[in-house]
Amino acid sequence: MRALFPRLGADFSKLWTASAVSNIGDGITMAAGPLLVASITTDPAAVAGAVFAQQLPWLLFALISGAWADRLDRRRLVVTVNLIRAAALITLVAAVSCDLVTVPLIYAVFFVLGTGETLADTASSAFVPALVPPDRLPTANAWLGATFTVLHQFAAKPLGAWLFVVAAAAPFGANALSYAASAALIAGIGTLPPPEPRPHRSLRTDIAEGVRWLWGHRLLRTLAVTMAFGNMIFCAAFAIFVLYAFERLGLGRVGYGLLLTAFALGGLAGSVAAPALLRTVSATVLLRGGLAVEVALHATLAATRTVWVAAAMIVVFSIHATVWGNAVMTLRQRSVPSAVYGRVSSVYALLDLGGAAVGSLLGGAVAQAYGLTATFWTAAGGMGVVLVLAWRPLSSARAAFLQRV
Known part of the structure; x- marks a missing residue:
């Protein structure tokens, strides 16, 4: 990885790898989630509700998540959130495997994933300018954007559908592993600055x-x-x-x-x-x-x-x-x-x-x-x-x- 990003640094390579892994996992769940709901009900509103459940936290918590991302240690926050999202998906895997899954449970898990996304994405957006020199920011952003396009939009969605056909619980287990791996990679980044001390104030x-x-x-x-x-x-x-x-x-x-x-x-x-x-x-x-x-x-x-x-x-x-x-x-x-x-x-x-x-x-x-x-x-x-x-x-x-x- 260091050879791939010689001018962006070893820590950026860890960030890029974490992004790549989580993009695959997110894309897999994006494809498999509607399939799981559709296997339980044919109600179009119920199927669309799974997408809405994951988007709703952005409307509810975006500003609050931004405030917490500036208050807390961002690296620790992203690691914690990714582990919580992995745990939520493991719960879904267990329910699917035991044939106990319900639409409300799917909504709840997807709401947790969306809430975690508001925190992790907001906090991690500050990683790049902390790790990369200003003149290399366009290149770093391009690498992250290309990774999202290739892995999330091209590769992960067909993979998610295929995994669901193989075993309904498989795509959600794969995403849980992706969050755990991403957490480990982010935890290994050594040059992120600690949060700046600020007086205690209200959110x-x-x-x-x-x-x-x-x-x-x-x-x-x-x-x-x-x-x-x-x-x-x-x-x-x-x-x-x-x-x-x-x-x-x-x-x-x-x-x-x-x-x-x-x-x-x-x-x-x-x-x-x-x-x-x-x-x-x-x-x-x-x-x-x-x-x-x-x-x-x-x-x-x-x-x-x-x-x-x-x-x-x-x-x-x-x-x-x-x-x-x-x-x-x-x-x-x-x-x-x-x-x-x-x-x-x-x-x-x-x-x-x-x-x-x-x-x-x-x-x-x-x-x-x-x-x-x-x-x-x-x-x-x-x-x-x-x-x-x-x-x-x-x-x-x-x-x-x-x-x-």
Whole structure:
């Protein structure tokens, strides 16, 4: 591993390996979870409820988790949370093996997994700027992004479905092992700084400080609000994407699955291209251009009935989304002090998921009232407004990206 990351350090290699292992485990459970619920009930609402149970903690606890991530030893927090998640999955494995599993038990386990995710993801997001020199952050983020794309989106989901067919408990046991292995790897990282001493204050005061810090930074505030509206608009359109693929593009289930791989292909390409792009192209140009790509995505999908055109546009969008994510993550890592990093990241997460949740509800309503293509035309118009409003504030991105902290 040291040879693979000669300029990123041995501790980053441990972090990357931990991320790779947990990405495989999470992807396995993401595929196997709905299959487990569907083996108990055919109620679509019950199947969808398992996904919601894992997402709900982000809406409930994101800000609180950010405050705890800044108060506690982050390494110890991530290790503890991963072991708790492993224990929750072992409980599910036992229930499945003994034929005692129920839908409420699945919801409870997935809620524990989601709650742990709010803590572990928020705390571990501060690891990279602590382990990697500022000029190597785009490369480190690209490695982590590519790992997520290849292992979580490509490899783990088919593996999870196959394991479920072999033995219903197997995928959840595999994920439990992944959390245990990830905990061991994180525990072995030796150069993470201890938490900065701070006076004892209420959680509300800590959360308010993180919100104020983000809101007082003009560029990061612009990016956070842009992301919230962008996610709302994207999820409004893509909440009905499966129906769009069937009715507009004429695809079946297999074709729909293949079309989804366009997102992963673009994400992988974006991960590979991001470090070079961020070295050679102004961050302002990349961010503004990315918003224009989002307008083009929705307009293209609204106008076309050709599968390859839709797939090509999705690849381009996914390249943009990955580069955008790398740029924003690097900006945040270079701009936000370590003492408030967890809280600022949690505000970002709340805006991201809050926008996505609202968008999913709006998209279904628009499609039901006006048709599938109306949803994408509305999304194109909405992103056009976002592009116009964000254009001028994004002018400071180039200077902020070059900042060293």
